[in-house]
Structures are given as C-alpha cells and as structure tokens.
Amino acid sequence: MFFHIVLERNMQLHPRHFGPNLRDKLVAKLMKDVEGTCSGRHGFVVAITGVDNIGKGLIRDGTGFVTFPVKYQCVVFRPFKGEILEAVVTMVNKMGFFAEAGPVQIFVSNHLIPDDMEFQSGDMPNYTTSDGSVKIQKDSEVRLKIIGTRVDATEIFCIGTIKDDFLGVINDPGAAA
Amino acid sequence: MSVEPFNRLVKLAARAFYDDITMKGDNQPKTGRSDNRGMAVVILDALTRRQWVREEDLAKDLKLHSKQLRRTLRFFEEEKLVTRDHRRETAKGAKIFSAAVAATSDGQQTGKEGEEKQKMHTHSYCCLDYAQIYDVVRYRLHRMKKKLKDELEDRNTVQEYICPDCGRRYNAFDAMRLVSPNDEYFHCENCNAELVAESDKLAAEEMGDGDDNARRRKREKLRDMLQKMEVQLKPLMDQLARVKDLPVPEFGSLQAWEARANAAGRAANGDSGANDSSKSSQGQGYGGTPMPFLGETRVEVALSGVEVKEEDSKPDAASTSMKVLPPWMIKQGMNLTKEQRGEVKQEPKVDHNSTPSGLSDDKKSKVNDKEDEKDIQDAYIQAYYAAFIKRQQEQEAEKKKQQELENASNAPNDISSDRKVGMKSKRQEDERDDDVEWEEAPTTGTSETHKLNDLNVQADASGDDEDDIDWEEG
Ligand SMILES: [Zn+2]
Numbered sequence: 107m108f109f110h111i112v113l114e115r116n117m118q119l120h121p122r123h124f125g126p127n128l129r130d131k132l133v134a135k136l137m138k139d140v141e142g143t144c145s146g147r148h149g150f151v152v153a154i155t156g157v158d159n160i161g162k163g164l165i166r167d168g169t170g171f172v173t174f175p176v177k178y179q180c181v182v183f184r185p186f187k188g189e190i191l192e193a194v195v196t197m198v199n200k201m202g203f204f205a206e207a208g209p210v211q212i213f214v215s216n217h218l219i220p221d222d223m224e225f226q227s228g229d230m231p232n233y234t235t236s237d238g239s240v241k242i243q244k245d246s247e248v249r250l251k252i253i254g255t256r257v258d259a260t261e262i263f264c265i266g267t268i269k270d271d272f273l274g275v276i277n278d279p280g281a282a283a
Numbered sequence: 284m285s286v287e288p289f290n291r292l293v294k295l296a297a298r299a300f301y302d303d304i305t306m307k308g309d310n311q312p313k314t315g316r317s318d319n320r321g322m323a324v325v326i327l328d329a330l331t332r333r334q335w336v337r338e339e340d341l342a343k344d345l346k347l348h349s350k351q352l353r354r355t356l357r358f359f360e361e362e363k364l365v366t367r368d369h370r371r372e373t374a375k376g377a378k379i380f381s382a383a384v385a386a387t388s389d390g391q392q393t394g395k396e397g398e399e400k401q402k403m404h405t406h407s408y409c410c411l412d413y414a415q416i417y418d419v420v421r422y423r424l425h426r427m428k429k430k431l432k433d434e435l436e437d438r439n440t441v442q443e444y445i446c447p448d449c450g451r452r453y454n455a456f457d458a459m460r461l462v463s464p465n466d467e468y469f470h471c472e473n474c475n476a477e478l479v480a481e482s483d484k485l486a487a488e489e490m491g492d493g494d495d496n497a498r499r500r501k502r503e504k505l506r507d508m509l510q511k512m513e514v515q516l517k518p519l520m521d522q523l524a525r526v527k528d529l530p531v532p533e534f535g536s537l538q539a540w541e542a543r544a545n546a547a548g549r550a551a552n553g554d555s556g557a558n559d560s561s562k563s564s565q566g567q568g569y570g571g572t573p574m575p576f577l578g579e580t581r582v583e584v585a586l587s588g589v590e591v592k593e594e595d596s597k598p599d600a601a602s603t604s605m606k607v608l609p610p611w612m613i614k615q616g617m618n619l620t621k622e623q624r625g626e627v628k629q630e631p632k633v634d635h636n637s638t639p640s641g642l643s644d645d646k647k648s649k650v651n652d653k654e655d656e657k658d659i660q661d662a663y664i665q666a667y668y669a670a671f672i673k674r675q676q677e678q679e680a681e682k683k684k685q686q687e688l689e690n691a692s693n694a695p696n697d698i699s700s701d702r703k704v705g706m707k708s709k710r711q712e713d714e715r716d717d718d719v720e721w722e723e724a725p726t727t728g729t730s731e732t733h734k735l736n737d738l739n740v741q742a743d744a745s746g747d748d749e750d751d752i753d754w755e756e757g
Contacts, residue, residue: 199467201458201480202442213458215442217480231467254441256456265441265455 107189109182111148112158115140118171119163133157136176142209146257149184150209185210185252185264192276193266195246198231205248211263214250218267220274240275247277286532288525289413290331293364295519296420297327301362306355319351326355330365330411334387334534335541337380338367338407356409363419366412368537371403380408383541386548410540414531421523424516431509435502443481446471453478 115136123131137154144150161175185191185207193205193212202215216225216233223233223240232243242248250266250273268274301323329345330336338356342349359365370376442455451473453461461469461478469478534540 197462197467199462201444201467201469202455204459204462211459213455215455215458215480217442227467254456263456263459 112179114177117174117176121170144260146259149182152181152183154178154180185255187252189252192249195244198243200225212266214266218269220269246275249273249276292522292526293327293331295522297324299519335408335410335537363415365409367409369407371405383544387544408537410534435505444478445481446476446478448474448476
C-alpha cells in the first residue's frame, strides 16, 4: 500500500557546499540518500514530493560538517499481509517462484500455487496447467496475495499465494510472443 | 412479492448466529439477571412482523427497556440487518407516523395525543433490510466456510523447509538467501545440502512426533467443524437458495414508506383525513405482516362479536360433520355410516311426531302444526323411498334372471354394461311421474318387468335413453 507521509531526517552537509545554493544542495542530497531505501517501519521510500522545513544547522565538533534537521514529504510503499499485489515473475524453480512488485521481493512456494499447475523444468522453467492454457514463467505478470511479511531494518520480504479466487497470471508475455 | 420466505430467512439466521449474544452495558457486571441471551432473536422475530416501527413502540410491545432495545438495535445496525432512521419531530410528526402504522395494520396507537404539543423529540425508527440481510448472511456463510477450508488446506501458512542432513529449519522468508547460484534449489547454509519442504517430509515419513500429532488433531477438528457447519446450517442455506430468485421486499426509506402507507391507507379508507388517527383505535394490534401498498385486505372486526361468531361457527360445524346423503344417492353396497344415511337424525323426529299426535293435544298440535306437517312429509318420503328401494331390489333380481336367460340364448356383448343400464332406467322412472307410468306398465303386457327390461337392454344397445321412451310410447 502506498502512503504519503512526512518524515524527518538529520542531514550532514560538507562545508564545501555552503554558499548560495545550500538549500538546493541539501535537497539533492536528501533525494540521493533517501529515495529507494527501505525502512522496516515505513516501508520503501518511493519519491520525495516536497521539503517542508529545514531547521537551523549545527556545526559538528572536529569535522566541520553541519547537521540540518529536514522535514520532508514522501511517498512510501509498504506491503501488508492480506494485500493483493500485481508482480512480475523474476525466477521460477521447483520450490516455487519469485516475483517483484516494485522494490518488494515476493516468494510464492509451490504449495501456494494451484494444484492443477505442474512444474516443468527446462530452458525456461515454468508452472503450467494440464491443458497448457495458463503458464507462469519468467516475466509473467501475476496477481498474488501476500500472506506474510518479514520486515527487517533495511529490507522487507514477502510470502505470497496465487491459490485463491481471482489470483494468478494476468498477462503472459510468452503467449503474446 | 411475498415477505414470508424472507422472514423465515431472518428467523433462521437469528437462531443460527444471534442466539447466544448478550447485550450488556459497558459498566454492567455480568450477573444472572443481566443475562439476556435470546433477546436478539426475540427482537428480530418481532421485526419480521413489522415494517418501519418506532423504537419506543417496539420496546413497549416487547416489554423491554428502551435502552436495552436500542443497544441491540445498534448492534443489528452494525451487523447490517437493520436500517435505522432518527429524526427530530414534534408530536404532529409522530402522529403522521402513527397514521401510517394505522393505515398498514390497524396498529395500536401507543402515543398519547395532546401532550407534548410543540416539544421536539428525537425519535428513532427501525426496519429490517431484507436485501442486505440476504447478502450479509450469504457473505457470513462464505467467510466461515472459507476460513475453515483455508486452514484445512494450509493455505495461509508459511512453508517451512528442513535440511535432511543437519536438521536445520528454514522458512520461506529465508528463501531468497537460500537459492544457490548453481542450481534452482534451496541449499542449507550450513552444509549446502538440498532442502526439502516440510510437508513433503511429513507425507514421506508420516512418523508422527508430538508436533505432528497436534497438527493432525487440529486438522481433524477443522474437518469436523466444517462438517458440522454443513449439517447445522443446512436449513439456512436451503432457505437462502429458496429466496434466491424471489424479489426482495423493499420498504424504502422511512419517509417514502410513510408517504406510501398513508396514501394506501387513504385509498383503502376512502376518507380524506389520512392523518386522522382515530381510526386506529378500533384495531386490535399488529396483524400478521401488513403490506399496505400491496393491497392487503383490511379486516374490520365488529365488536358485537356474538352474532358474527354464531354465523361463523354454523357453516363450520355443518361442514365438519358428515353430510347426510339424499336417499336417492344411497345405493346398495355403499359403505355409509348411519348419520350419512340420515337414520339417526330422522328417528327422534318420528318419535317427536308420534307423541303429540298420540296425546292429541290441540294446543301442541297447533303450535307444531307446521312442524308436524313436515314430519309427516318426512315420514312419507321415508316410506316412499323404502318402498322404492324394495322395488329396485326386486327389479334388479328380476333383471338378473332375465339377463341370465338372455345371456344363455344370445347377445353376450350386452352383459357388460347391464348394471349401469338398469340404474339409469330406474332413475328415469324416478324422474317421471311414476304413478302413471307404473300403472301404465301393466297394461302394455303381462310380463311388465320383463318387457321393460327388455326395452332397456335394447336402449342400451343403441346407447340412447330417449329412444327408450319413444319405443315405449310407440
Ligand atoms: Zn544442513
């Protein structure tokens, strides 16, 4: 799920950036530092949409770096248990398959794949129904449901299932090709 | 559109899901007295007999404290079974509603007029929302079943993997780290052996240490629960299926319902003052399921009910007791009771007739003149029919003999229908002015019965009764 929230961060700026463009430099560094990172608490920071407030800088003893408290708005993405996501399959093996929904890695183990889908090994390992009408392989797009998340300080990992109503392949590039 | 199947649905759902729900205040200790389980069912049942109802009235009808009722109704509102409406209104506004109730059901008017003239009061109204109830019950059943099934099939459990060599356990969250760059399998971090999925191992070994036993027990319990659910909720599911294609009774919003009910009431009463609530005073309460706008018949009960009752009960009694068959319908071989033959009823009449005549009491005979006449007629008719039946029997016997004769000689195809013919002819004779006919019959010939029967047989052969007469006359 996406959220638009306000976060705060203490930015350390090298003294060489001090000058007329200090603010721009600060924002650029904020984007570079924050976007694409993941915090266990808020999820993945997708984009910074604005800087609300930059507080008074504090000069560090010894280094000369200055610390600015910065309040900024950003869009974050945080997966939840029970959430339905659309994801792209990145890898298929006999244990199941891996997929990505943006920055989130999801593993679907083979017992959470419908029973009528069999694993086919080979050049392009895949799961296929007995009549061959549905196939899951690398780059397939699937809709899945998250049944569990593990949130570390810097990483979120999800377990998903496609063994439920309206889940499964939504677009098969192999079929189109 | 009938509300009855939906009411049954509500009642079943109430008993299935809300039977043991207790409504208690936040700070009320749970004691024996405050245990009001079953109240929810009572309230829902009461609502099936009403449409929109003011909550105070409902509380009064059910002899519940209005606070308690409101708490339960709030709960039902959350459960999406009931729609509620609140509005601030003066006594007049309340009267409009009362008129609407009166129009629908001759409902009791509980509110007293006159008092609280201009004060504004907030009144709450409630009504069953059948369409939503149908959906809610279905959804509830679906969720119950799905939850049990999911757990049974381990759908939402995180797969576990185990190292066959060192016994180290991993779960699916570790999967990312475990994928080896060399092949597509998961490998133990410790000894690099290939991991197996936990359930596969279970299926393969089926050893059953304590953990497995617990799991199996849980599984059995789940399966048991699912089965029980199927059995116990079957009536409810059946009712859902029955209701599926029926149009859902819709009462609309309170305002719309009120307007409609008043209009219907006005049309039914034919009076202009629809808000005149005096009409309702004669009502006896809420009757059945009032559906005013469907053109329900209004039943006016006259309070001088004695006459009505007698009138009502008479035909009832007559219809329940066995009918006396008219004598001409009674045939030999019919299995009838004495009452049906009219024997019991006629006997006392004859007695009654004989006693006054024996005494020759003028007064009495004068008074009973008409009755006596009737009795005499009855007696005559009885005697006549007795003679008639005797005659019939004689004739029958004669005919049989005759037919046997004929049978022996020729025309075997006539026999099959002889009985019918005989009866028919008798009735014909009965219809005619019999005296003349009977008198005439001997003149035509010496063997009167013989001839008559002969003719009848022939008439049967031609299949027409009219011919019979022609023959005779000719
Ligand atoms: Zn190992």
